[in-house]
Amino acid sequence: MRAFAELIDRLAFEPRRNAKLALMTDYFRATPDPDRGYALAALCGALDFPAAKPALLKALIAERADPVLFALAYDYVGDLSETIALMWPAQPAEAETGRLGAIVAALGETHRAALPARIAAWLDALDEQGRWALLKLMTGGLRIGVSAALARQAVAALGGVAAAEVEEVWHAIAPPYPALFAWLEGRGPRPDAADALTFRAPMLAHPLDEAELAALDPADFIAEWKWDGIRVQAAARPGETRLFSRSGDEITAAFPDLAAGLGFDGVIDGELVVIHDETVAPFSAVQQRLNRKQVGARLLAAFPAHLIAYDLLFAGGEDLRALPLLARRARLEALVTAAGTARLRLSPLIPFADWPELAARRADSAADPAIEGVMLKRRDSPYLAGRPWGPWFKWKRAPDLVDCVLMYAQRGHGKRSSFYSDFTFGVWDGERLVPVGKAYFGFTDAELAELDQFVRRNTINRFGPVREVAHGAGGGLVLEIAYEGLQVSTRHRSGIAMRFPRIHRIRWDKPAAEADRIETLRERLGAAPPPSRRTVPARDDGG
Numbered sequence: 001m002r003a004f005a006e007l008i009d010r011l012a013f014e015p016r017r018n019a020k021l022a023l024m025t026d027y028f029r030a031t032p033d034p035d036r037g038y039a040l041a042a043l044c045g046a047l048d049f050p051a052a053k054p055a056l057l058k059a060l061i062a063e064r065a066d067p068v069l070f071a072l073a074y075d076y077v078g079d080l081s082e083t084i085a086l087m088w089p090a091q092p093a094e095a096e097t098g099r100l101g102a103i104v105a106a107l108g109e110t111h112r113a114a115l116p117a118r119i120a121a122w123l124d125a126l127d128e129q130g131r132w133a134l135l136k137l138m139t140g141g142l143r144i145g146v147s148a149a150l151a152r153q154a155v156a157a158l159g160g161v162a163a164a165e166v167e168e169v170w171h172a173i174a175p176p177y178p179a180l181f182a183w184l185e186g187r188g189p190r191p192d193a194a195d196a197l198t199f200r201a202p203m204l205a206h207p208l209d210e211a212e213l214a215a216l217d218p219a220d221f222i223a224e225w226k227w228d229g230i231r232v233q234a235a236a237r238p239g240e241t242r243l244f245s246r247s248g249d250e251i252t253a254a255f256p257d258l259a260a261g262l263g264f265d266g267v268i269d270g271e272l273v274v275i276h277d278e279t280v281a282p283f284s285a286v287q288q289r290l291n292r293k294q295v296g297a298r299l300l301a302a303f304p305a306h307l308i309a310y311d312l313l314f315a316g317g318e319d320l321r322a323l324p325l326l327a328r329r330a331r332l333e334a335l336v337t338a339a340g341t342a343r344l345r346l347s348p349l350i351p352f353a354d355w356p357e358l359a360a361r362r363a364d365s366a367a368d369p370a371i372e373g374v375m376l377k378r379r380d381s382p383y384l385a386g387r388p389w390g391p392w393f394k395w396k397r398a399p400d401l402v403d404c405v406l407m408y409a410q411r412g413h414g415k416r417s418s419f420y421s422d423f424t425f426g427v428w429d430g431e432r433l434v435p436v437g438k439a440y441f442g443f444t445d446a447e448l449a450e451l452d453q454f455v456r457r458n459t460i461n462r463f464g465p466v467r468e469v470a471h472g473a474g475g476g477l478v479l480e481i482a483y484e485g486l487q488v489s490t491r492h493r494s495g496i497a498m499r500f501p502r503i504h505r506i507r508w509d510k511p512a513a514e515a516d517r518i519e520t521l522r523e524r525l526g527a528a529p530p531p532s533r534r535t536v537p538a539r540d541d542g543g
Contacts, residue, residue, distance in 0.1 A: 025157045078418075172193035201385035204392070229283065236264050267313040403516045409466070
């Protein structure tokens with residue numbers, strides 16, 4: 001356990017990507033099974049301890065520290081695990097608490113009633129660093145600047161293989177991954193994922209601007225709409241379907257209607273959307289279904305999930321990824337037709353002769369809230385894991401901008417726990433400001449420090465962890481906000497919420513009285529029809 005604690009502590013304070021990779025690879029090389037496998041699972045978010053809830057941990061610290069003092073400390077630190085680790089009164093014991101593998105096994109086997117005492121004993125025996133690591137392990141919120149993909153790249157380096165090779169077999173194996181380490185160390189065969197309903201490393205597109213477009217030959221590319229849903233892979237065979245998000249998380253439970261409605265044998269790459277009356281709904285409809293372990297009949301009926309298919313990776317056990325795009329698409333068209341279900345649609349091609357014509361079609365789609373822009377794909381491109389430059393491009397529309405006034409701020413988490421980095425902003429509705437969104441990125445570290453100081457100097461009220469910042473016609477900070485779309489919201493007093501808001505620019509120069517008004521956003525929202533006007537045929541002819 002102490003080796004794992006030292007690893008995540010060093011990762012949390014190491015800003016360099018390559019240095020993080022080296023730390024993880026060295027750990028995997030020096031640590032025996034099953035500890036290193038469980039460490040890898042923790043770094044990838046693949047462990048779940050449902051009984052170790054934050055409420056249990058808060059109850060444990062409440063028995064050992066003044067509740068008011070804990071509340072004040074938690075508010076200041078901003079991270080539950082770190083606060084408890086710092087305030088826990090125990091002194092480190094001489095005895096080892098147990099190896100990581102033993103602790104993980106005990107967390108899974110211990111009866112719920114006996115778990116508090118066991119966790120308390122571990123915390124009593126660990127030092128501050130170990131307590132923090134244990135709490136992070138149990139709650140799953142590491143926040144140490146390591147993505148699951150980076151962790152898998154580090155373990156790939158252990159065996160000198162490409163990260164895509166590990167991604168290929170990842171969802172066919174389970175913690176603590178003994179077969180994975182045996183393969184990487186030359187002690188066993190590569191795990192077989194051929195027959196598994198598993199996620200495959202996706203092919204990603206590069207952003208494209210007009211200057212780059214001019215250097216491309218339109219005859220080499222096909223074009224499709226970039227739908228504003230969620231990228232998914234559907235792996236299916238007769239009687240069984242699994243759905244995976246772009247990052248490889250299984251989401252089948254959130255979309256059982258789609259999983260049950262797909263009748264094919266293969267792996268499809270596509271976009272999950274909600275379709276009403278043969279038209280694609282905005283992303284807000286998909287959002288109603290996300291992150292749910294169970295979905296009731298009302299949601300299933302109100303937000304029916306569909307899959308717009310744009311690539312075919314496997315068919316009947318045959319790997320198609322090395323084939324040219326048009327060959328894969330021909331197989332995809334045949335598969336969609338044979339499936340014969342309205343839940344599965346073929347992504348229609350956008351006809352165009354040259355770039356000006358495609359640009360005009362892209363501009364025409366601006367009134368459609370379900371379309372973000374255009375995808376360009378080389379006709380002869382194989383399906384390659386990662387983001388190779390050249391085969392695929394995404395040509396998104398430029399985001400809309402609006403000037404808002406900072407109203408509230410809250411501390412972030414992890415490395416940002418000492419900074420006010422979550423900002424709520426609003427626009428003018430008559431003579432008052434009404435909130436329309438919240439942003440926590442889009443600024444540099446230097447700008448974050450400036451924003452943090454502004455919040456501290458201009459706090460006028462406190463609501464738990466939230467600070468109200470001085471705002472009004474007589475003073476306030478204007479933030480230029482970029483966003484991807486608008487939607488009706490019952491949660492915001494303004495009745496409007498933004499899609500993907502981020503701080504585009506800090507307008508230190510602009511008076512708060514000159515920020516935008518709610519009428520501006522209502523006009524933009526009213527200009528877009530509630531559902532998409534773009535239809536996706538159940539059986540498309542590919543043209």
